[in-house]
Amino acid sequence: xxxxxxxxxxxxxxxxxxxxxxxxxxxxxxxxxxxxxxxxxxxxxxxxxxxxxxxxxxxxxxxxxxxxxxxxxxxxxxxxxxxxxxxxxxxxxxxxxxxxxxxxxxxxxxxxxxxxxxxxxxxxxxxxxxxxxxxxxxxxxxxxxxxxxxxxxxxxxxxxxxxxxxxxxxxxxxxxxxxxxxxxxxxxxxxxxxxxxxxxxxxxxxxxxxxxxxxxxxxxxxxxxxxxxxxxxxxxxxxxxxxxxxxxxxxxxxxxxxxxxxxxxxxxxxxxxxxxxxxxxxxxxxxxxxxxxxxxxxxxxxxxxxxxxxxxxxxxxxxxxxxxxxxxxxxxxxxxxxxxxxxxxxxxxxxxxxxxxxxxxxxxxxxxxxxxxxxxxxxxxxxxxxxxxxxxxxxxxxxxxxxxxxxxxxxxxxxxxxxxxxxxxxxxxxxxxx
Numbered sequence: 001x002x003x004x005x006x007x008x009x010x011x012x013x014x015x016x017x018x019x020x021x022x023x024x025x026x027x028x029x030x031x032x033x034x035x036x037x038x039x040x041x042x043x044x045x046x047x048x049x050x051x052x053x054x055x056x057x058x059x060x061x062x063x064x065x066x067x068x069x070x071x072x073x074x075x076x077x078x079x080x081x082x083x084x085x086x087x088x089x090x091x092x093x094x095x096x097x098x099x100x101x102x103x104x105x106x107x108x109x110x111x112x113x114x115x116x117x118x119x120x121x122x123x124x125x126x127x128x129x130x131x132x133x134x135x136x137x138x139x140x141x142x143x144x145x146x147x148x149x150x151x152x153x154x155x156x157x158x159x160x161x162x163x164x165x166x167x168x169x170x171x172x173x174x175x176x177x178x179x180x181x182x183x184x185x186x187x188x189x190x191x192x193x194x195x196x197x198x199x200x201x202x203x204x205x206x207x208x209x210x211x212x213x214x215x216x217x218x219x220x221x222x223x224x225x226x227x228x229x230x231x232x233x234x235x236x237x238x239x240x241x242x243x244x245x246x247x248x249x250x251x252x253x254x255x256x257x258x259x260x261x262x263x264x265x266x267x268x269x270x271x272x273x274x275x276x277x278x279x280x281x282x283x284x285x286x287x288x289x290x291x292x293x294x295x296x297x298x299x300x301x302x303x304x305x306x307x308x309x310x311x312x313x314x315x316x317x318x319x320x321x322x323x324x325x326x327x328x329x330x331x332x333x334x335x336x337x338x339x340x341x342x343x344x345x346x347x348x349x350x351x352x353x354x355x356x357x358x359x360x361x362x363x364x365x366x367x368x369x370x371x372x373x374x375x376x377x378x379x380x381x382x383x384x385x386x387x388x389x390x391x392x393x394x395x396x397x398x399x400x401x402x403x404x405x406x407x408x409x410x411x412x413x414x415x416x417x418x419x420x421x422x423x424x425x426x427x428x429x430x431x432x433x434x
Contacts, residue, residue: 031111056141209259228329244321
């Protein structure tokens, strides 16, 4: 039975709670402005899939301008637990929400999720389209019935969203997307966001591991590598390098690196024993969303360091893109620059401690970076390389430690062999599922 003075709530007697009333109440009530409540948890509490299935036994009473609405709401974490009493009070003349509270749960004194869910439920009922039939809300909630006579509930039954009949895509000139595509082509607008999904990839884009794996239909890594060797032309590799000269700022550079072991990761791949770790994730595209301060500094100083190297060595340094080679299709290298003789790698450590990671006590290049430079020379067909480490105070000192390195074919072949084995065991099983 309803409480004294209350009547059963129906679709024709609920108060109108619009979005402005709801947001004004939440913004002005200290119980709902804490960091705990105002973020993701509040948004989850307002979701239709919870509130519409959890609210039941709604009753209403009006006294002058004031309207009091009571209900029972089922806790989502324990549907068999006794439902909580919730109550909302609003001034219909002033169109303001005076209070919303949960009377039973442990967190009710600080503005709990059940109060949020109930007010959101009232708002949704205000937004419901007019109907010729009247719906009564004095009934048991769907969520509280789970586990009694109702042993389970289907997701589609939790909230009854109106079924929309899909519009017919037939027309005299073809479907909508075809019409848009043809119109873009006819007016010469082929660079918009939609059209990039309808353009055939160029020769450089076809070098992407993603395109190659889909085209090859290979069932094992050896099959796939042999296919790549056949289809990766020298012209396409040269085109890819030309397009990707901006390296980190070029989308194709990132696309072509996906699934490939690049020179900077070669030493790790050659010595890695974990097939499903962070290195594998990194090769498959996982990366930091935000650069560290050291990374930002390195990118900023790179061009300045290259100019200093040009002065010191009296050479002309050109920018490089991603270098690919059909002989080793699952690998690649992106030197920071190259001359007619040298492949050049730049490092910009931010501290003296970081500087010692690149050059050991014998003034030799550390093994990890030696492997990187050797592969860059291999892919760039260079007999010499320059490993250039800027002083940690380069901004003022302009000092660069330059070590000249000879190409070592045997070392390169050993690294490539180990990297290929790692790729077969760690990378192909993941991309081969495409």
